[in-house]
Amino acid sequence: MKTYNVAIMGATGAVGQQMKDQLEKRNFPVGDIKFLSSARSAGKETNFNGQTYIVEEAVPESFEGVDIALFSAGGSISEKFAPEAVKRGAVVVDNTSAFRMNEEVPLVVPEVNKAALKGHSGIIANPNCSTIQMVCALQPLKEQFGLQKIIVSTYQAVSGAGIDAINELKDQSADFDNAATAEAKVLPVKSADRHYPIAFNAVPQIDQFADNGYTLEEMKMINETKKIMSDQSLAVAATCVRLPVVTGHSESVYVELADAPSVQQVREALNGAPGVVLQDDPANQEYPMPLMAAGKDEVFVGRIRKDLDNPNGYHLWVVSDNLIKGAALNSVQIAEALIEEQLL
Amino acid sequence: MKTYNVAIMGATGAVGQQMKDQLEKRNFPVGDIKFLSSARSAGKETNFNGQTYIVEEAVPESFEGVDIALFSAGGSISEKFAPEAVKRGAVVVDNTSAFRMNEEVPLVVPEVNKAALKGHSGIIANPNCSTIQMVCALQPLKEQFGLQKIIVSTYQAVSGAGIDAINELKDQSADFDNAATAEAKVLPVKSADRHYPIAFNAVPQIDQFADNGYTLEEMKMINETKKIMSDQSLAVAATCVRLPVVTGHSESVYVELADAPSVQQVREALNGAPGVVLQDDPANQEYPMPLMAAGKDEVFVGRIRKDLDNPNGYHLWVVSDNLIKGAALNSVQIAEALIEEQLL
Known part of the structure; x- marks a missing residue:
């Protein structure tokens, strides 16, 4: 089975933890995975599929070799790092409001408008929970x-x-x-x-x-x-x-x-x-x-x-x-839809 | 100053206690006052304007000599005792839903429809708090x-x-x-x-x-x-x-x-x-x-x-x-409006 290298940006937050849980629960085809955060939370340990990982401080180079990056670390972090991730070949699913109303960025709830994923330019926005x-x-x-x-x-x-x-x-x-x-x-x-x-x-x-x-x-x-x-x-x-x-x-x-x-x-x-x-x-x-x-x-x-x-x-x-369908699950479903539609 | 004999029916409840507080706070012209309840709460003590009163079990005769009875003890109690109070010459301000939609009963918020008090038949309904x-x-x-x-x-x-x-x-x-x-x-x-x-x-x-x-x-x-x-x-x-x-x-x-x-x-x-x-x-x-x-x-x-x-x-x-303007205060304001409009 083809696998995908995943990064979770904002891994220690309430939504970041749910993103990890959803990837595990849904058997997402994860190749490598990395957990990223601000300097403040870097160094913490986290577990994924029985293995222990150290949360790393995000830098632009963190996204080398990443296929899918799930962002949930605040709008200013997304504004700074999402373009860096895209530049390095990752597709970003962003759970902040930074890009949602950008005309070139699809805003997707897979049950409603999966078709909007076609023709994306590297960033897909996850809507507001409510x-x-x-x-x-x-x-x-x-x-x-x-x-x-x-x-x-x-x-x-x-x-x-x-x-x-x-x-x-x-x-x-x-x-x-x-x-x-x-x-x-x-x-x-x-x-x-x-x-x-x-x-x-x-x-x-x-x-x-x-x-x-x-x-x-x-x-x-x-x-x-x-x-x-x-x-x-x-x-x-x-x-x-x-x-x-x-x-x-x-x-x-x-x-x-x-x-x-x-x-x-x-x-x-x-x-x-x-x-x-x-x-x-x-x-x-x-x-x-x-x-x-x-x-x-x-x-x-x-x-x-x-x-x-x-x-x-x-x-x-x-x-x-609000943390599951309102955030983490919807982001992972977007990633699944990107794979399904061969848009990665 | 002319005073009025008051009864509070449901005196030990959340609204009944607020009714007492509002009568005190607004210097309502109280002559005698009595505190009524079901048999279960009868015998409890309560204070009003520095004096101690014993809560009495309500019977039809409790309303002899009462000018204004404020009811807040549940719909079935109002259905049973409000007509008895009216029969004995009291005007009832009822905070339950028992009579609210009765065409002969004014449903009053003094700021809105004080005029509806005119021509009442002894019972005035206090609307729902919301x-x-x-x-x-x-x-x-x-x-x-x-x-x-x-x-x-x-x-x-x-x-x-x-x-x-x-x-x-x-x-x-x-x-x-x-x-x-x-x-x-x-x-x-x-x-x-x-x-x-x-x-x-x-x-x-x-x-x-x-x-x-x-x-x-x-x-x-x-x-x-x-x-x-x-x-x-x-x-x-x-x-x-x-x-x-x-x-x-x-x-x-x-x-x-x-x-x-x-x-x-x-x-x-x-x-x-x-x-x-x-x-x-x-x-x-x-x-x-x-x-x-x-x-x-x-x-x-x-x-x-x-x-x-x-x-x-x-x-x-x-x-x-919801206990004050939504219930107790509005009931006392209705009583004040009845006095003001000489409708007692």
Whole structure:
């Protein structure tokens, strides 16, 4: 079997560790593998398929002989090293926002737009976590009924902000009675001026604010969804909120379809759709929840209802593990699709 | 000064205690006061304005001589005792859902529809907590710009489900690493077959499911909003979600207005509106959060944005203490309005 030399850039981060797990779990045809990081994390040990590796500090030469580089170490690292990797013959699957809206860079969720991989120029962008799970759930509806409008409110887990954010939630949660005065240094945005406790709170800011009053996270959901679905006329609005959940993003999604299917027809369109699990049985209190979706590969969809006013309107509740399908799994699936389509 | 004899029914509950606090804090003109409960809680002590009272088991005769009875002890208790209180000359302000949709019962948020109190038949209904804060925030927009459509996704605190739910969240939060297998007996609905952990989770069920797939909480928001705003043609959709927050409901609200004001005009309409505090300065990371709204009387509004596709569309983030404005304060304000309008 043909194998591929792989590098994971950002190997010690929450997503980097999941990338390694996904490569193992999916028996990805790995030849050599190297684990790269900043100087700060270099020297740590990590295990892969029973062998121990030392995490190396990334330099441009690290990418010599690499076929596929999975990046998840922050936008500025990607901007610096992704071109170096491409120059040396690697194809980069980048999990940061650095190149996502670049017209020459395909932005891919394999279940939705695998065809966009063709003609890539060395970098493939992995979309934002909250975007990936939403388009997975909506693509089957778009294909069968036409998709015109999306209004989404998110319920996002702290692991999307990295291991520091998980530890912050853990520390703050230990002091139930003093939540309002808990020390906060990481969330909502580590580099921002003000930090707020996340335990027992809901913080309506993920990433910095753009001039139009939307956060960058909200603008990512809006712009990336249009690009992945190849429809600039699709109306998309988003409000993104961080919650005291460790892993698993949830989304309350309102859509307007071109057709007006029954709820049962919507369920049938989702049942068995690629990467989607229908979990929608109100009578038995079956619906997706982040605590139960954490650690799983799929996108879970439930609470499907017809809008009571608009005959083309529907409400859905969409949950997935933000580190797996929202990041690491989707990146590895992109790499698999590149192999399958002979685009490496 | 004229005083009024008051009874609090459900005095030992989370809302009942807040009712007592609000009567004290607002110097409500209390003559005699009595604290009533089920047999189970009778005999407990409680303090009011420096005096100690014994909580009494409610019987029909408890309401002899009472002018105003504030009820918050569950729908079946209200159904049983509210007519008995009215029969004995009391006016009942009922915080349960028992009479809210009864055509002869005014459903009142004083900032919005105080006029509906006129011609009451002895029972005034206090709306659902999540409805109250939303209509407070939207009434100024309705008055100035016309309101046509609402789509709301809620982020609701556990205290809405009572003291048992608060304790459940506290117990579960203590074991961060085993959240998924935490014992759950109260949420989402105590009497339902299945219970799920709320700590580090988001549960898209509040109250039981109706046959149309909506929960009763969602249907309350839809039907009560139309009744309070006296507009059956208003389009309202709701998705209600319980979070690991102790107190303070948050709402991601999308509205369509008849006019198309600027964001600044929307802010001006809300700034200084009755019971509303504008908290909307993205550049300084100022926006409402439940941890900071808990314990406060007002409804906080921020994250105001124009929809990027619909020129009449706006997004808002609305937060308030669900036990105060969402329940106890609104009930006491109804009592104050009854006095003011000489409707007792």
